[in-house]
Amino acid sequence: MSSTEDLTAEKVKEFARKKGADLVGIASIDRFEGAPPHLHPAKTLLPTAKSVVVVAKRIPRGCYRGNLEGTNFTTYAFYGYFFQQHRYYMIRLDYEVARFLESYGYEAVPTQGLGLHFRIAAFAAGLGQIGWHNVFITPQFGPRVRFGIIATEAELEPDPLFEGKLCDPEDCGYRCVYECPNGAVPKNRKKTVNVAGKTIEFSDLDLTRCVPDCIRLTEHSPFIRREMERSPSLKEHINALYRELAARPPSQLASSLAMRRPPPLQPQPSPREIIDSLVDCYRMMKRHLGGPAYVFRGATGCMEACIQYLEESGKVPRYVYPFRRREPWRL
Template sequence: MKLTSEMIKARAKELGIDDIGIGNIERFDLAPVLMSPKSYFPSAKSVIAIVMRIPRGTYRGIEEGTHWHNYTFYSYNKLNTLLRPRLTYELCRFIEDFGWEAVAHYPAVSERNPVSEPVAPNRLPPNIVPSIRLIAAGTGVGEIGYSKVFLNKKFGPRLRLGLILTDAELEPDPIMDTGSICSHCGACVRECPGDAIPSLKDKDTRISIDYGEKKVWYGDVKMGRCTLTHHGLNNEISPFLKKAFPNMAFDVRSSDMTEEEAYRLSYTVAGGKWSTTYYEDGDNAIVQYYNYIMKHTGYYAICGARGCIRACMDSLERSGRIENRFHNPFYRKKSWLLSNKSTPTEKHVNPFRDKFVEEKYPGLRENEYGYKDKVELSGNK
């Protein structure tokens, strides 16, 4: 029996995949060689993009400022590494039952490769990592929004993507024009706490992608600022960073750090420990919550996509530009932001130690530097 696009879409729906798009391989002829699906699978004839929705409720905890776990688990890491791949695997099995090879692709960061020498002369170095958003846009399952976040007609920005490359020649879906979903309203620009998304008025900051039959464009996001904010090195969105570094006022909004530098710094902080932090649990993690969630998932997300997803989805829902509707608006009150100003606790060398000693051993610090001033200020004379 011949395998068709309609058969694949029907099976995807049966499996619980939320949406799917199919593109012919020729659309990616102009892709950079280290990001090309043709470098990955030279015999590929078609590319299949898989969409799995992010439940809107997974943003509720961060929006309220009361719960962070759900976003990392259900919106990001486990949706990308467990929930969606399971269905991608099943769809690959379906395709291969018809005798066509199906290459599942994990959405890694393409800009960080290659990582080693070629395995043989005249071969490309590993790893070939296509840009999953650019490839997905070439399948017609959605468009790249102005903020670089992928948008789908059903769910807007609330989604994660997967890819399957196959040597089966399938009927392609049409590529969406820029602006089919994104209204370029500027909500993402205004609400991004890292000022990572350029002004809509600045046409020089647009990136254009050529699929041969159609060109699309989106904003050239400052990915260093985005990464610093996403991974919690922005005081404005992380109560955990403010607790660990109350005297630090690092201004992400004016940072020129690159994405790679931001990754190196944020993960060093998240996984870092110090000889003595004076935290009750005694694990000596520099930022307790980051270390905690990393242990559980190997990943951590703190911002909760304040501008690029939350503000965007609210705008698209209100304007009726996406299909998944809700009885109540997402925003029930004004979103919170923390101050980036330092909130000094003490002027001394180690305020963490001072607080620990005073609470555990009252009076033991008498005659230490600054102790008399502290007692007088507190009224405990």
């Protein structure tokens, strides 16, 4: 075991980068004062926590190409979300950073969604800004990032908070609002949260619209209706899934920022209004992923519109070729 006197914030960051992190930020535990109990790392993960290390890996921009061109829809699901966040890449990175911290004699708890909110932790660690669409935005990659969190007893030097303005709804014309196929991002309803002495605002996202659209179980799916028409029992299965979703408390919804009250017990709109069809590829993804296909075309609208705006405005580094190169693909 290494000497406890040798550990520094820079050593933690250097190690995380060597293990594949594109971004690393550190928040002191006092920055979470005022957070709801179920989102405070010292109340949910590690009572003796003094610091929270937030690591991030970029989503390759090419993962969105299939969505944009109407070709390979599963690339984003595999490499931008499911394997990236839940099955392999981030989990392994969190684990390695926790091992490194404990090699210096400080207990560390890695987590992938339970007991803390990724976006709030990333803001507290100085990595960027929560956008109006509830997606976290960094100055390096825009919304193309996934996060991991490690709470630790080590007292590490925190990073300064991000003071820039990446998300500017007035300037971009609320693109995330108007481009969301299922109307999940409201223009005139917002939530306010106090984090690290700062007041931040974002839309009051309608999860009963967002999540069904994220996995394309809506009338907007490019694989419309056939599977649902052939098998009415599947429709009831999906209806039950969203009744369960709408009844979950915010602490169980990794994508929820509704921290002060649970979602309504009845979906708004009702599941039958939301779920008008079942995509053909749902069964295929369920077979390959071993469970429900929790992201199919989730980047449509909010993330794609955000990437386009940030690159156009020069707020994030530009690529050689533009993100959108023709009219958006539609069936």
